[in-house]
Amino acid sequence: MGVGLDLFAAASAEGAWSVSEVTRRARAVIEAGLPLLWVRGEVTGFKRWQSGHWYFTLRDRTAQLRCVMFAKENRKLPAAPPDGMQVYAFGRPTMWEEKGEFRLTVVELLSTEAGGLWQVALEKAKAALMRDGLLDPARKRPVPAYPRRIAVITSPDAAALGDIEAVVTRRWPLAELVLIPTRVQGEGAEADVCAALAALARVPKLDVAIVGRGGGSKEDLWTFNSERVARAVAAAPVPIISAVGHEADVTLCDLVADLRAPTPSAAAAAATPDREKVLEHLAHLGARLSRGLASRADVVRERLDRSLDDLEGAMALYLERCRHRIAAASGRLDALSPLKILERGYAVARDGEGRVLRRVAQLPAGLRFRLRVTDGEVPARVGDS
Amino acid sequence: MAETPPPTPSFAKQLERLEEIVRRLESQELDLDESLKLFEEGVERLRTMRERLTATEATVKRVLRREDSGGE
Numbered sequence: 001m002g003v004g005l006d007l008f009a010a011a012s013a014e015g016a017w018s019v020s021e022v023t024r025r026a027r028a029v030i031e032a033g034l035p036l037l038w039v040r041g042e043v044t045g046f047k048r049w050q051s052g053h054w055y056f057t058l059r060d061r062t063a064q065l066r067c068v069m070f071a072k073e074n075r076k077l078p079a080a081p082p083d084g085m086q087v088y089a090f091g092r093p094t095m096w097e098e099k100g101e102f103r104l105t106v107v108e109l110l111s112t113e114a115g116g117l118w119q120v121a122l123e124k125a126k127a128a129l130m131r132d133g134l135l136d137p138a139r140k141r142p143v144p145a146y147p148r149r150i151a152v153i154t155s156p157d158a159a160a161l162g163d164i165e166a167v168v169t170r171r172w173p174l175a176e177l178v179l180i181p182t183r184v185q186g187e188g189a190e191a192d193v194c195a196a197l198a199a200l201a202r203v204p205k206l207d208v209a210i211v212g213r214g215g216g217s218k219e220d221l222w223t224f225n226s227e228r229v230a231r232a233v234a235a236a237p238v239p240i241i242s243a244v245g246h247e248a249d250v251t252l253c254d255l256v257a258d259l260r261a262p263t264p265s266a267a268a269a270a271a272t273p274d275r276e277k278v279l280e281h282l283a284h285l286g287a288r289l290s291r292g293l294a295s296r297a298d299v300v301r302e303r304l305d306r307s308l309d310d311l312e313g314a315m316a317l318y319l320e321r322c323r324h325r326i327a328a329a330s331g332r333l334d335a336l337s338p339l340k341i342l343e344r345g346y347a348v349a350r351d352g353e354g355r356v357l358r359r360v361a362q363l364p365a366g367l368r369f370r371l372r373v374t375d376g377e378v379p380a381r382v383g384d385s
Numbered sequence: 386m387a388e389t390p391p392p393t394p395s396f397a398k399q400l401e402r403l404e405e406i407v408r409r410l411e412s413q414e415l416d417l418d419e420s421l422k423l424f425e426e427g428v429e430r431l432r433t434m435r436e437r438l439t440a441t442e443a444t445v446k447r448v449l450r451r452e453d454s455g456g457e
Binding site for chain 1 (some may be wrong): 447
């Protein structure tokens, strides 16, 4: 078709073509002659319509090509190309009959610039997050030191999960892992990760969550560069440790997360204390406990010793006082002793029974009695006259 | 005696209490009776914490199902 078209015949008096006939034919010719192809050019005059369709022009130094990219195709792209961006557009050249306009219906668009449209989307999302203060380092929450429950948001069949499990089991088996399975790449991953992050609020007693992903190509990281995922991370009810990036590529999720780990294993290590270290700390506390009590007991013992000394001193003093009083009493006793009177030359007369003879009537003539003088006793007799 | 604690107090809480006990014992402001009581509590806590740390075999793993996320 199209080949050998006799334009002169068509324009003859028999009948001029209607506009629609021409444009329809032109469209047929164009579509038959030009297959789906890649076009390289600079984007200009970009416009997004209410319908979601994109309209723009591709140009090079000498020519321009009108382009449309329908919503159902451009939805797959992370961002719209800014004017001036060099792109590769894959599409079908055609005729837009209503406007009589030659154009390219684009189904795929790639930027030739580093990072491409993804970079554009990333910068836009980053700026939005920054504006809302979500990248502020002061927002970052500390990860609890001794977690009871750790949520893991990752693909259930990825190596990441096994790595995390192994590390937590070795370091801190006290913690319980709660897996929230999710797709981490491909269609639907974004919504899936967001739903998983929202589900954290329904896990009771949760201390921390790890969003993990092991390896994968750079393109697969884009789930974690989505603004939606980043906002869901920021809104999470517990601190989030992100382990989704590559060494070199930091994702938005990494930036918003409370802690960024290079690998899932590192994330698990950051979420848990080391059991051995904690046991060492406990041993140290145990030693301090015993020392504390021992020194406490020492203080009490010292006080007891001191009290005993005090007691002994008081006792000695008391005894000394007693001794003094006894000496004084004995002196006075001595002074009052009848023997003292005998010393002065007096004598006591007593009969055989020891009765003291005080009166004359008790001493009839011839009575034998005993006389006690200071240094002894002598027998005596009452005389006659 | 310590008040009867909830089934398993968090490790962080237990450790905090143990450290407080050690600090108070070291401060020397208690009488011997109180010191002994604290010491006993400390030793008991130390024992249970050590047990928890050494007796646990493997980390328990649960899977949060999609249906769960609507409930609770």
